Amino acid sequence: MSEPAIMSHREIRERIATLPRLDIALKNTPLEEARNLSRALGGPRIFFKRDDLTGVALGGNKLRNLEFRLAHAMKDEPDTVIVGLDLQSNSARQTVGACNKLGLKTILVLEGRKPNNVQGNLLVDYLLGAEVHFAADPREQRAMLDGLAEEVRSKGGRPHILNDNPMFDVASAVAYLEVTLEVLEQLAARDLAPDYFYMSSSGKGSAGIMLAQKLIGGFAMHAVCATAEFDLPSRTARIANETIAALGLDIAVTEDEVINTEDFVGKGYGIPSEAGDEAVKLVARTEGIILDPIYTGKAAAGMIAHIREGRFSQDDVLVFVHTGGTPAIFTWNELWL
Ligand SMILES: Cc1ncc(COP(=O)(O)O)c(C=O)c1O
Incomplete structure (x- = not known):
């Protein structure tokens, strides 16, 4: 049994509303079930949070x-x-x-x-x-x-x-705290709740989902990084705690709670990897969803590897946050031919 929620969605939204904000992105992006991908992997239920569809200039997180x-x-x-x-x-x-x-x-x-x-x-x-x-x-x-x-x-x-800009990191965490609320509500409308989130993050967006995990509970955040240049646990915890301060919350995040793997970076930041490219093709060919070889493909490779390792049951609900990045497919055109 998970701990009871510390705050309601309404209370969290009220805290977010204390920060200055403009209306730029298309929000409440769709949550799409990837049934063919689940079937191909013989795995759990998988939902894509389509944050590649946030509107302006081809969208993204x-x-x-x-x-x-x-x-x-x-x-x-x-x-x-x-x-x-x-x-x-x-x-x-x-x-x-x-x-x-x-x-x-x-x-x-x-x-x-x-x-x-x-x-x-x-x-x-x-x-x-x-x-x-x-x-x-x-x-x-x-x-x-x-x-x-x-x-x-x-x-x-x-x-x-x-x-x-002092909001540079905190802004991403706040945004993905809010995205988690959207996902929870979209799943609740289908009588479901998430067990695991997967997302490409170098500790900003994932810090926000970790905050939601702390405030609401019931799920775990698995970030998969596209670069090995950061000390991810300390960076994620720092950004989470700065965000806690900006929102006036009464919790803390420690480094040892952070799950952010560098295992799928491959040869380095900005260089496609075999596992990432396979994930991009698999998701495109089962679901018609276009990922990219630099961020989301590597994150999907992480999720797919964990499914293949048998970490999840058939009933588990995985949420893959599609953070965009699709224009990169055109810089790496030879990979898809
Ligand atoms: C497509 C994509 N996914 C994920 C990330 C990582 O985002 P963050 O570290 O802000 O969570 C970025 C940006 O760096 C990105 O462009």
Whole structure:
């Protein structure tokens, strides 16, 4: 038996409502049962939370957190948002889309070199009209962020460097605390409750689902990371505890409670893996749902490996949070031919 819930959904929503917020993403995204995938794996019930369908600029998980990040930024009435991210960042694409909706100019400083064949997220960044700069490494990227902000200021503009936004991490955790409420309510409408959540996360979104786990109980959060560059238990616990403080909650998350595996990263961040590519194909060919080889495919590979290991019973209910990232399939076109 799980512990009784500490807070009701209404009380949690009231706490979230104390934070400044804009309306950017399509929320209450569908929860879709993947019956063919379950059958193919001889496994538990699997539901996909379709957060790839959040609307703006091809959708994804970041639009939800941008509602809080940009609301915070708007206090200073910026006219330009400057952000430093990776070359093929989903976050960059969604940030430009969200800023377009708000009438803000976006300057991207992406780590990497401009490829000869511009594809995937980078192509969409250009289509959305972002001003795109490239930095060789994080040091140069930081210097360019500051330099570009100064340049905007010198021309009378009002820049906001999104990387310095205090809501940067907390916004994602709050967003996925709310997503968990959506999922619980969508399952309850079918007389079901979740046993396990799976999600690609480097500790921001998964921290939010962990908070829901603590506040409501009854399920476990399994995050699968796309990078090995973080100390995930401490990062996730830190973000969860910062979020607890931002929401004025009376709980704590410790490192030893965090389940976030690096086992499916493969050769490294941004490099497709055999297990991830197999998962992308399996989900596409059983359900018509498109994952990506960098984040969601690797997370699905983790879930599928655990199912194949026999960790779950037929009646268990698994929720896979589809965090988007689909434009990456076009940068890796040779994998699908
Ligand atoms: C498709 C996708 N999934 C998952 C993540 C990880 O999200 P977070 O670490 O915010 O939970 C990202 C961003 O880094 C992403 O682009």
